[in-house]
Amino acid sequence: MATSKAISPFRLSSLLRLQKDPALALELFRNPNPNHDPKKPFRYSLLSYDLIITKLGRAKMFDPMEQVLHQLKQETRFTVPEVLFCVVISFYGRARLPARALQTFESIPSFRCKQTIKSVNTLLNALLNCGQYKKMREILSGMNEYGKPDACTYNILINACCVGGDIEQARTMFDEMLRNGVRPTVVTFGTLINGLCLNGEIQEALKLKEDMTRDFKLKPNVFLYTTLLKGLCQIGELSWAFRIKDEMVRNKVKLDSAVYNTLIDALFKVGRKEEALVVMEEMKKSGCKPDLVTCNVMISEYCREKNFEEAYKILEQTEIFKPDVVNYNVIIGSLCREGKSIEASELFQDMPRRGCAPDVVSYRTLFDGLCNCMHFKEAAFILDEMMFKGYAPLSRSINKFICQLCREGDFQLLSAVMTSLGNGNFLYEDIWKIAVSMTCSKEKPSEFELFDTLVVP
Known part of the structure; x- marks a missing residue:
């Protein structure tokens, strides 16, 4: 009887890359050749380790991932690159597991790999994602052991200051960056400008953008421009916002949906509906397709006008985009505020047919609307269904x-x-x-x- 050909290390890497199910990939990795001679252990390649660790990390299967890492530690045939640990640290950062991220960083030398500023930056970013500012300061105090801070380091630190609302400290970090001879990047300026806009310092943000182009010869990207647009729209400076938009066109920076949506929303909010519709037409002609945010902006405007028929029509435009639960919740909430809780209930009941399941906000909004309209039996039914689905009602609403x-x-x-x-x-x-x-x-x-x-x- 013929036996199947044994899987080679190269073939294993190919199979792991093709396998979408991380659990099956792990099973394949652990036992690539079920009938192999136990006296001849399988010689895994570094690529195979990289692939399985990445698949497990993305699936948040962290315990099996750690087991694979432990197995990798026993390998002596190749050197484990630092970038692999950066990937693992990033997984833990996104999963809000700062202790595991720190543990991975500290374990790098045990894999015969040296920690550099690259893994330090990855750890700092992971700790930032977890809100571990104190731990970030501890890492910074010993940073010289791993190398000099680079632009990425300062970008993370400036972002941490902005997220924490300490714009003065962000400026201090920027000045220190310049003193240490580290050249700022577009990301540096974008991060600091975003912080200034969030702090209401729009004039300072605009000045910094000019410094960036004049002194550092850097071109603003779409993120930076969009940040300025949003900041200007929030303070009602629409004329200036449109000047920024024109500058983007001159500099051949492609306008994306975020730019158009920001302008459309701002125009609607100040009652300039006709201009908003003109911008929407421009958006379509430019080849930038309306997205869910555009949909929500339009729905919000029609609901504000109490023009629910037009709002419903947007939900029907499934060839352009598929409305999500937020879009439905906006209409349900507006109907309830207008005392149209029965119409809201009908739309709510129709959501599954439209391929969109109600969420906890949908249930809570409709429940409150039915209560306010004295439709108690319907409210009791929605309350019962809400709890059956595992959604918690608000205590004030129940009371x-x-x-x-x-x-x-x-x-x-x-x-x-x-x-x-x-x-x-x-x-x-x-x-x-x-x-x-x-x-x-x-x-x-x-x-x-x-x-x-x-x-x-």
């Missing part, structure tokens, strides 16, 4: 609903609602207090009536 039922004297529905809340583990002490106190304030209900209506089986 208000219980109060409304008590005022209406609908003890039968009150009993059903409290039973449902009890089954969903949402029957808190304050709900009992509200129900008992308001029921007792009625015109002398009998003890049996109270017991029958409030006791949850």
Whole structure:
């Protein structure tokens, strides 16, 4: 009987690259040749390790990934590159696991690999993602051991200052960068300009952009321009925002949907609807397709005008984009605010047919709308469905609903609602207090009536 040909290290790498399921890839990696001679261990290539570690990290299968790393540590046939550890540290940073990111960084020398500023920068960025500012400072205090800070280092530190709202410290880091002879990049200026805009210092941001082009001969990218556009639109400087847009065109920077959406939204908010529609047409002619943000901007405007028919039409334009749950929630919320909770309920019920499942915001919004319109039976049904789906209702909404039922004297529905809340583990002490106190304030209900209506089986 013929036996299948053994998988070579090269072939294993090819198979791992093609395998989409990380669990199956791990099984293949662990046992590439089930019938192999145990006296001849499989000689894994560095590429195979790289591929499986990356697949497991992306799938957040961290324990198996660590097992593979431990196996890699035993290899002596090749040197493990620092970039592989940078990838692992980044996975932990995105997963908000700062301790594991730090542990990986500290383990690099045990793999016969040297830590450099590259892995330090990766760790700093991971710690920033996790909000570990104190730990970042500790790493900085010993940075000279790994090399001199480069532009990437300062970009991360400036971003950390901006995220933390300390724009003065961000300026200090920028000045230190210049003093140490490190040339800023477009990312450096974009990060600092974004921080200035968030801090409301638009004039300073514009001046920094001029310094960047004049003194450092750097061209702003689309992110930097969009940041300035948003900042100008937020303070109502639309004329200046359009000058920035014109500058982008002159500098042959391609305008993306974020630029157009920012301008369209700003024009709508100040009542310049016709100009907004002109910008939208320009957007289409430029080959920049409207996206979900465009959809949401248009829906928000039509809802503000109480023109729900036009808002519905946007939801039907599935050939342009597929509306998401945010788009539906905007309309549901607007309908509820206008007292049209039944129409909101109909749209809510139609969402699954349209390929969009309601989320917790959808349920909470509709529940509040039905309560405000005194549609208590419908509200109770939505509440029950919400808890069945595993979504937690807001306590203030439940308290208000219980109060409304008590005022209406609908003890039968009150009993059903409290039973449902009890089954969903949402029957808190304050709900009992509200129900008992308001029921007792009625015109002398009998003890049996109270017991029958409030006791949850």
